[in-house]
Amino acid sequence: MQLLDGKIVSQAVKDSLKEKVLALKQQQKRAPHLAAILVGSNGASETYVASKIKNCEEIGFDSTLVRFDTDVEEEILLKKIEELNNDDSIDGILVQLPLPKHIQESKIINLINPDKDVDGFHPVSTGKMVLGLPSFIPATPYGIMLMLEHYKIETSGKHAVVIGRSNIVGRPISILLSQDGKYGNCTVTVCHSRTKNLKEICLQADIIVAALGKPGFLKADMVKENAVVIDVGITRVKDDSKKAGFSIKGDVDFDEVAPTCSYITPVPGGVGLMTIAALLKNTLYAYSSKGN
Numbered sequence: 085m086q087l088l089d090g091k092i093v094s095q096a097v098k099d100s101l102k103e104k105v106l107a108l109k110q111q112q113k114r115a116p117h118l119a120a121i122l123v124g125s126n127g128a129s130e131t132y133v134a135s136k137i138k139n140c141e142e143i144g145f146d147s148t149l150v151r152f153d154t155d156v157e158e159e160i161l162l163k164k165i166e167e168l169n170n171d172d173s174i175d176g177i178l179v180q181l182p183l184p185k186h187i188q189e190s191k192i193i194n195l196i197n198p199d200k201d202v203d204g205f206h207p208v209s210t211g212k213m214v215l216g217l218p219s220f221i222p223a224t225p226y227g228i229m230l231m232l233e234h235y236k237i238e239t240s241g242k243h244a245v246v247i248g249r250s251n252i253v254g255r256p257i258s259i260l261l262s263q264d265g266k267y268g269n270c271t272v273t274v275c276h277s278r279t280k281n282l283k284e285i286c287l288q289a290d291i292i293v294a295a296l297g298k299p300g301f302l303k304a305d306m307v308k309e310n311a312v313v314i315d316v317g318i319t320r321v322k323d324d325s326k327k328a329g330f331s332i333k334g335d336v337d338f339d340e341v342a343p344t345c346s347y348i349t350p351v352p353g354g355v356g357l358m359t360i361a362a363l364l365k366n367t368l369y370a371y372s373s374k375g376n
């Protein structure tokens with residue numbers, strides 16, 4: 085079994101981005117600039133946004149964090165997005181999800197200028213991705229693809245089983261894996277909560293992407309020998325032995341599954357780190373697409 089190490093791969097991506105920023109600065113050009121909007125003070129969202137900003141700083145990107153209280157009116161949020169859309173110094177805009185219940189997420193996402201949609205959640209980005217056109221790819225599936233590429237994992241003709249069909253992970257990764265191209269060309273089965281015989285389907289998989297948000301769900305008896313296992317799950321599980329009071333668990337029972345598979349991503353230290361690396365790549369793409 086070989087570990088698909090998110091630390092190593094994300095660092096390689098970030099090193100290459102850092103070099104590109106240095107080259108831009110040598111040409112007296114400005115750095116790419118990411119604006120992140122955070123509503124409320126959800127612990128996990130705070131951590132994700134802080135990490136995104138920190139990673140921007142590490143590689144020399146500019147970043148702006150815009151914070152709102154949980155009870156912010158939708159109208160105010162929409163105005164802020166318009167302002168960022170019209171600000172030429174901002175290349176990428178992300179709104180940390182989930183948003184409070186009184187705000188319609190789709191309304192917010194759909195207002196982001198598709199040219200600044202670095203999370204790749206806008207319908208224009210989704211449409212382009214489905215058609216195989218150059219576009220922003222949602223950061224988590226993009227990060228998974230970068231990982232497959234880094235480790236040169238053969239995907240052509242393989243059977244990939246994706247557990248989960250969300251718009252941010254399951255659905256886009258199923259599209260990317262089935263596309264005609266390098267690290268695509270899989271035959272993909274998408275599973276969800278209504279899928280029957282999930283265990284039998286998983287046992288046919290050469291590649292499994294677990295993205296359902298149920299800690300330790302994928303057990304060894306669901307995984308074919310030498311399969312590639314990508315664990316997307318991130319769930320905070322109460323753990324009194326930790327200072328924070330919780331530990332982070334993936335959707336795969338790592339201890340059980342790791343000995344039977346060929347490659348596996350750890351949690352933490354796997355797909356989560358790749359998600360941030362992919363977001364940074366999307367931000368550079370937004371910057372470069374403007375002809376900078």
Ligand code: NAP
Pocket residue numbers: 224247248249250251252253254275276277278279282295296297298316317318319355356357359
């Ligand atoms: P989501 O929107 O809640 O979607 C979960 C999907 O899993 C749904 O399609 C659901 O089916 C399916 N599902 C639930 N229980 C199932 C079961 N028993 N058998 C088969 N399918 C089942 O979640 P998400 O946003 O995609 O996130 C999934 C996990 O990835 C979460 O742990 C999340 O925290 C994590 N995540 C990690 C990253 C990262 O950077 N690593 C990024 C995003 C998300 P239905 O459609 O039928 O309800």
